Structure formats: structure tokens, C-alpha cells
Amino acid sequence: MRTVDRRRGYWDREKETMAPAARERYQARWLATLVAHAWERAPGVRRRLEHAGLSGDIRDLAGLARLPAIKKSEMPDLQKVDPPFGGFCAVPVGKLRRIFVSPGPILEPMGPEVSAWHGETALFAGGFRPGDVVLNTFAYHLVPAAHEIDEALHLIGCTVVPTGVGNTDTQVTTARAVGATGYVGTPSFLMTILKRATEMGGGRLPFEVAQVGAEALPESLRRQFEEDHGILTRQGFGTADIGMVAYECPEKSGMHLVDDAIVQVCDPQSGAPLPHGQIGELVATVNNPTYPMIRFATGDLTIITDERCPCGRTAARMLGWRGRADEVTKVRGMFIHPRQVDEVAARADGVARCQAVVGREGHQDTLVLRAELRPGAAAPAVTAAIEAAIRDVMKLRGNVEIVPAGTIPETAKKIADQRTWE
Numbered sequence: 001m002r003t004v005d006r007r008r009g010y011w012d013r014e015k016e017t018m019a020p021a022a023r024e025r026y027q028a029r030w031l032a033t034l035v036a037h038a039w040e041r042a043p044g045v046r047r048r049l050e051h052a053g054l055s056g057d058i059r060d061l062a063g064l065a066r067l068p069a070i071k072k073s074e075m076p077d078l079q080k081v082d083p084p085f086g087g088f089c090a091v092p093v094g095k096l097r098r099i100f101v102s103p104g105p106i107l108e109p110m111g112p113e114v115s116a117w118h119g120e121t122a123l124f125a126g127g128f129r130p131g132d133v134v135l136n137t138f139a140y141h142l143v144p145a146a147h148e149i150d151e152a153l154h155l156i157g158c159t160v161v162p163t164g165v166g167n168t169d170t171q172v173t174t175a176r177a178v179g180a181t182g183y184v185g186t187p188s189f190l191m192t193i194l195k196r197a198t199e200m201g202g203g204r205l206p207f208e209v210a211q212v213g214a215e216a217l218p219e220s221l222r223r224q225f226e227e228d229h230g231i232l233t234r235q236g237f238g239t240a241d242i243g244m245v246a247y248e249c250p251e252k253s254g255m256h257l258v259d260d261a262i263v264q265v266c267d268p269q270s271g272a273p274l275p276h277g278q279i280g281e282l283v284a285t286v287n288n289p290t291y292p293m294i295r296f297a298t299g300d301l302t303i304i305t306d307e308r309c310p311c312g313r314t315a316a317r318m319l320g321w322r323g324r325a326d327e328v329t330k331v332r333g334m335f336i337h338p339r340q341v342d343e344v345a346a347r348a349d350g351v352a353r354c355q356a357v358v359g360r361e362g363h364q365d366t367l368v369l370r371a372e373l374r375p376g377a378a379a380p381a382v383t384a385a386i387e388a389a390i391r392d393v394m395k396l397r398g399n400v401e402i403v404p405a406g407t408i409p410e411t412a413k414k415i416a417d418q419r420t421w422e
């Protein structure tokens with residue numbers, strides 16, 4: 001049996017370990033080329049630039065930030081007005097290799113160039129190596145992920161078995177027949193396959209590495225894959241429109257941003273870029289000359305950190321998915337999200353139910369976390385723990401109000417905004 005080091009090494013050491021200033025120059029270079037190209041070839045992009053009073057000459061992030069972000073939810077209408085791609089495709093239809101149809105419906109072109117999603121960097125960091133035989137269980141009809149990931153796997157030197165969605169028994173027998181070392185698909189389907197394999201008998205599946213996506217990967221599930229089944233499991237983040245923009249490395253502490261995407265975390269209301277460390281909406285510009293999505297707002301909330309990663313990669317990391325942008329509330333300039341309220345409650349042991357109440361005193365926003373305690377929990381200890389958790393999770397100071405059990409209705413909103421603006 002061959003032994004493979006799935007943790008060390010890079011797909012492209014030079015790019016992945018660039019100094020921050022070098023990365024800025026690299027991105028400014030492709031950005032300038034991409035915008036000039038889109039200005040010439042993609043009338044939909046040109047209309048947006050003209051509407052913002054800009055030209056095809058954008059050379060840095062400050063210039064880029066002057067272009068209002070385009071929302072994913074606008075795409076179906078834009079494509080209806082100017083079919084098939086709303087003027088965002090820079091290549092004649094006859095030159096495309098594929099056209100995908102994502103829910104919305106939103107059409108996405110796959111250009112003549114190979115691997116516009118830049119997924120090989122992500123898959124290599126996730127542990128895929130030349131010689132792996134990989135079951136790709138993403139959907140092959142209509143949507144792009146399976147096809148784009150296949151290209152990335154081929155570039156690495158892996159062999160793909162395009163099993164697609166479902167047919168669990170066939171997945172199990174195929175994995176055994178071909179000696180599949182890799183899996184690509186959703187985490188829940190991987191668990192379904194592993195369970196079915198146990199039921200069918202015949203010993204453990206040969207999987208050693210998995211790249212999962214399209215749904216959340218709870219750490220408890222990852223532990224089962226890694227500890228019970230010996231499958232190195234990593235995840236990435238992307239959408240059908242922009243491709244893969246972030247991926248986990250062996251350290252699995254956040255997802256490194258790919259060098260061919262410029263990711264800005266932005267104020268969901270104004271669209272202005274926020275400093276790293278604050279929660280905001282992920283807005284991406286991707287180096288894809290066929291489909292130059294420039295400042296595409298995903299509607300997903302995240303936080304980005306510049307802290308060094310021990311793996312040696314120097315790209316900033318996205319700290320997970322933090323909910324949808326249309327559910328946020330702004331408190332003293334910071335966005336808070338229902339999921340953060342849950343996180344605060346989870347960190348402060350002893351909370352049965354809680355709700356954040358946003359109010360206003362004078363010209364100041366106030367934040368009070370109302371909490372019902374679990375039986376036996378001590379109010380002073382829980383209060384202190386909640387206060388600390390609010391500071392850590394929301395980067396805000398807030399007060400705590402312990403209320404009797406049954407005070408907060410089961411159907412209550414996680415964040416009650418009681419501010420009135422006259």
C-alpha cells in the first residue's frame with residue numbers, strides 16, 4: 001500500500017506563501033487586466049461601471065470599492081432583460097464549453113479556459129494528491145460544482161469517478177471496486193455512504209481524504225470522519241457564480257482566501273468594505289476572464305482574519321459562515337446576527353433560552369441579553385460568562401438580564417430591535 005503525505009506541501013508554493021505586499025501587487029495586476037477586458041467585452045459590467053461614473057481603468061482596491069456591489073438576487077432579472085447572461089459574459093456563446101443553470105434561475109457560463117474556479121489549490125491543501133481515485137458525488141446536471149471540481153482534480157493528477165448524487169449502494173460498491181481514496185460531495189452524504197457500507201459488510205471503505213461543501217460541516221461530524229473512519233476531511237466556500245473563494249488547510253482553523261479572488265467583507269447596507277475582524281457580507285471579485293464577476297455580493301456573512309496560520313500559507317482566512325446578510329442588526333456600528341446570540345448562549349454554560357434586545361438611550365444604542373437559566377445554574381456566574389461572551393463574539397459591551405423561566409416566548413425573535421427612529 002502506498003503511503004501519502006496529505007498534510008505537507010503546496011499546490012503553488014510561490015503564490016500561497018507570498019508576502020502581503022506581493023499579494024496586493026499580484027491582485028492589483030490581474031484586477032486591472034480583468035476590468036479593462038470586461039469593459040471591452042462584457043456590456044453588463046461596462047454598464048455598471050459607467051453608472052458608477054467609473055471607467056475600465058481600476059488599479060487597486062480603493063478604486064474597486066467605488067463600484068457598488070451587485071447582489072445575487074438581482075441576477076435573474078438582469079439575465080431576463082439581457083439574455084442569456086445579463087451582459088456579464090465576455091465570451092461569445094459559441095466559444096463556451098458549458099452553460100449551467102443554477103436555482104434562481106441564474107445561468108453561468110463555463111469558458112474555454114480550464115479550471116476558472118481555481119479549485120486545485122483548495123483540493124491540494126485539503127490533502128488530495130496525484131494518484132488518488134476520487135468519487136465525485138456532486139450533481140452533474142445543470143449546476144457547475146461537479147464539473148469544475150473534476151477539472152481541478154485532473155490538474156492535480158487524480159482520477160475521477162463521476163458517480164453524482166444518490167445511489168448509495170452503487171457508491172459503496174464502486175468505491176470498493178476502484179479502491180477510491182478520495183470523496184467529494186456533501187458531508188451528510190459521506191456519512192450516509194459510510195453507514196451503508198457498514199450495513200452491507202465487507203470492511204472499511206478505502207477513503208482517505210474528503211473535500212466537502214454545499215452545507216455546514218459540524219465539528220462533531222468531522223471528528224467522526226477523521227477519528228472513526230480515518231478520512232482527512234476539509235471544506236471550502238464558494239458559490240456557483242464566483243467559484244471557490246476559500247479553503248481549509250491542514251490546520252482547519254478558518255479558510256484561506258484564494259489568490260485569484262479579491263474578497264471584501266462589507267457593510268450589508270452601504271456595501272462599504274469593513275476592516276478585517278468585523279462581521280460583514282462577503283463581496284468577491286474573481287479572476288475569471290469569461291465571467292468577470294466584479295464585486296459580487298453573496299448575501300453570506302463572514303469574518304476575515306489576518307492572523308498568521310502555522311501551515312505557512314499567508315492568505316487571510318475566512319472564519320466560517322456566519323449567517324445571511326438580510327438577518328443582521330446594526331448595534332453601535334457593529335453588525336450582530338441571530339447566530340451570534342446562539343453562540344453567546346452556548347459559551348455561557350447554564351443558559352436555557354435567550355434573546356438580544358437592542359434599544360436606544362439618548363444617542364447611544366443599548367444591548368441587553370435576556371437569559372433564562374437552566375435549573376441549578378448560578379445567576380452571578382452565568383451573568384459574568386454572558387458578558388464575556390458578548391465581548392468575544394460580538395465585539396460589543398452589553399448588559400445581562402436574568403429573567404424567570406417562561407418569560408421569553410418560544411417563538412420570540414433572537415434579536416428584538418426596540419429602537420424607534422423619529
Ligand SMILES: [Zn+2]
Pocket residue numbers: 249250251256309310311312313
Ligand atoms: Zn493555513
